[in-house]
Amino acid sequence: MLKSVIVDEHGISVLEEVYERIITHVLNLEEFMKQCILTVMSSVTSGDENRKISRGRRSSSLDEEAGVGDNMGEVPLKKGPWTAAEDAILLEYVNKHGQGNWNAVQKYSGLARCGKSCRLRWANHLRPDLKKGAITEEEENRILELHAKMGNKWARMAAELPGRTDNEIKNYWNTRVKRMQRAGLPIYPPELCQRLLNGNQESQNVGPLTIEASQQDDLSQMDNFDIPNEDFKTFKFLHDPSLEPSIFDMPESNLFEQSLDPSHSYDYLFQSIYHSKRPRKSEMIYNSFGSCTSNVPLFDQYDNYSTEKIYDYPRFSPPFDPVLNTSNQFHGDNINGSHAMLNGNISSSVPEFGAMKMELPSLQYTETQHGSWGMSASSLPRLDSVDTLIQSPPIESIPSDLISPQSSGLLEEIVYNSKMLRDSNNDLFCPDITGTTNEAAGSSTLYHPFKTEWDEQGEPNSPLGQSAVSVLTDYTPISSVDGSQSIETTQDHDDKLEALTQIPNSYMKKENLEQIDFSQRPDALFDLSWFGNDTEYGINQFDLKDALTALIVEESKGDLGEDDKGNLGEDGKGNQ
DNA sequence: AATAGGTGCAACCGCCCGAAA
DNA sequence: TTTTCGGGCGGTTGCACCTAT
Incomplete structure (x- = not known):
């Protein structure tokens, strides 16, 4: 294509020699150009990219993780939101090479992202089995149960909620906790507490709500x-x-x-x-x-x-x-029969609690x-x-x-x-x-x-x-x-x-x-x-x-x- | 209608860990 | 023993939307 363009515009007789010389350099620079183009594309397709990339903390660990230090002189790894072009590149890579070995993505696809960023992008957004959309009521109930059992084990919870990611569940939970607190409602509905209670009373039934109870029995061996x-x-x-x-x-x-x-x-x-x-x-x-x-x-x-x-x-x-x-x-007398109102995780940005952190396992208490x-x-x-x-x-x-x-x-x-x-x-x-x-x-x-x-x-x-x-x-x-x-x-x-x-x-x-x-x-x-x-x-x-x-x-x-x-x-x- | 403030949410970063090489 | 990698999770940020003024 390059050759034809040159020919069309200037004639072969004049530029043929130039072309021959250029092409050798082009070949050598191909890899470099590829990365440059990707970078430019990313900047163009996302108007506010630069702002986002430059804002806030500069990574140290990620840079280290991505080996930025070794890439001096090469294209710096990009941060911030992913563009459609980047997504496409990552998708293509995964389709071709499968998941895993994320640090190789940059090497093989030229994507200026560190391996971890690629992994997260894939897991949270590009995975085909992801379920998009709002959390359903059924899922919400499941999350409540799981959180009651597991606490802030988002990944484990996500494993039991097909199509949902740990991050998604965490965000949902945090939002819910905030919302419930504002409303003066219990984090865990009394019905759930009652149900869990009843479920346990009914014994050592093997079921999602008693599995851990049986696990706990193992501990009882440790007299x-x-x-x-x-x-x-x-x-x-x-x-x-x-x-x-x-x-x-x-x-x-x-x-x-x-x-x-x-x-x-x-x-x-x-x-x-x-x-x-x-x-x-x-x-x-x-x-x-x-x-x-x-x-x-x-x-x-x-x-x-x-x-x-x-x-x-x-x-x-x-x-x-x-x-x-x-x-x-937030005292117990606020809502009788409620569970810990502050239970759960909450962003430290929540003003009413100052910097109080709320990371709690299931049904644990806040201070x-x-x-x-x-x-x-x-x-x-x-x-x-x-x-x-x-x-x-x-x-x-x-x-x-x-x-x-x-x-x-x-x-x-x-x-x-x-x-x-x-x-x-x-x-x-x-x-x-x-x-x-x-x-x-x-x-x-x-x-x-x-x-x-x-x-x-x-x-x-x-x-x-x-x-x-x-x-x-x-x-x-x-x-x-x-x-x-x-x-x-x-x-x-x-x-x-x-x-x-x-x-x-x-x-x-x-x-x-x-x-x-x-x-x-x-x-x-x-x-x-x-x-x-x-x-x-x-x-x-x-x-x-x-x-x-x-x-x-x-x-x-x-x-x-x-x-x-x-x-x-x-x-x-x-x-x- | 315009504006400010609050809220919900998606998305990302940073730190840490364990396993494997 | 050290390094690398994948993964988990807390925290933060920015934006869209809503609501009160």
Whole structure:
């Protein structure tokens, strides 16, 4: 074509030699030109491309991932919205080469996109089996059920919703959560809760809603948790008494995994704890029970992050959010019988919650609610109900052997750390918990398998804006609830909590543990061996049970506000 | 009718992880 | 042990649409 054009315009005799020379260069430049043309095409066909591409963050990881550094001098990888031309190229590539090996797309098709971008584009938009259009009512119900079971496991949910992508489901969910919150409606319809409840009552039927229950049974085999003492020595309950949930606020797993099954003993106490997500390194200090292998009171760490942090273990140490607490707009008394109104994931851009993050596994609680699970009634809770303090829906059974803690749930981490610690042949019981706070904090790093980046770097500020050092030092194991930093609503509560949580360090010495009066100081339990048959410290399970019950009753009696009592009484669900 | 603000949604980026090479 | 790759998920952005003023 080039030749004919030249001939037509200028005549062969003049340009033939020129053509011969040019063509050799053209051949050499073919690949380069191809990419240039693609780039130009993209720019032309999308008027606002440049703006979008240039806006905002510049990728580092993607550039690295795509090997941009190696492509210096070549066409830079494009970002931003895909054009029709790009889609066509990608489609052609997939048709020709099949899916996978996405990084080869650029190589073979000349598409100036990194492999990941190609994969996402294909998976979310170009896949032929994608179902376009609004989420149907049927799908919506399915999503609700799946979310109740799985939490924010969008990919898993998508696997059960043909034609829908994880991203689509996530977006839908987030939007729904926002909408329901504004409307003051429960995230999970009471009917769904009831249905799930009934479904479970009907037994161990194999079905979509009971599969995980059966998986959970696997966990029940793990009777002999050998949790190192230190794993729980800093564990304590802090809860906002004004945020007592109703039974309908109970996690589903509690409803039909524990509450209905009187056979559950506290062997199950931690059987189904799991992460709502894989904790990122920077979050591990907050999320991981690995933290508990240190002397850092894990749950206290949340106290100062009321607006910045999600509580992957919302059963403990609910932060006090003065805004929410004042407005009281999301309390259980707002909608009786509703499930966690804040449940679910929500964009941090939602103004009414500030930067509060809402990543929750199924039927988990936000910080506005989780503080007092199982303490919703003045009646004496069965020890079973203690489960409800700590449990969230199960995801998977725990293999008998260890799995990586970084992708696993809390229980897995507990077990993992337990084994790690046990296997280490070190005397890890209280590395020196009689030492000072700082010492404890310092030593903690020795046993903390998941040091954070800012730990390692001595970074003074955590990702939450809170001094990491202060996190480690502000809280003395068990013994420090700093009044100035307490999130509790009243000074009275502060005082009580302080009294409850102050144990002379001498008590923590092994030889003195027998002296602890657990009926008076049940919180001391959390510093001891909870599991297995560890009676090394003169504590058997019955003692633990009694003491734990005493703690809960004490807390619930003292902290349950009148309003909450009334609400609980009205719906009659608080006694379960 | 024009405008501003709120909302819903699609689409993308960034960080992280596990598996495989 | 390190690197690469595919994948998961949280978060963000921009735009279209709606509604109140």
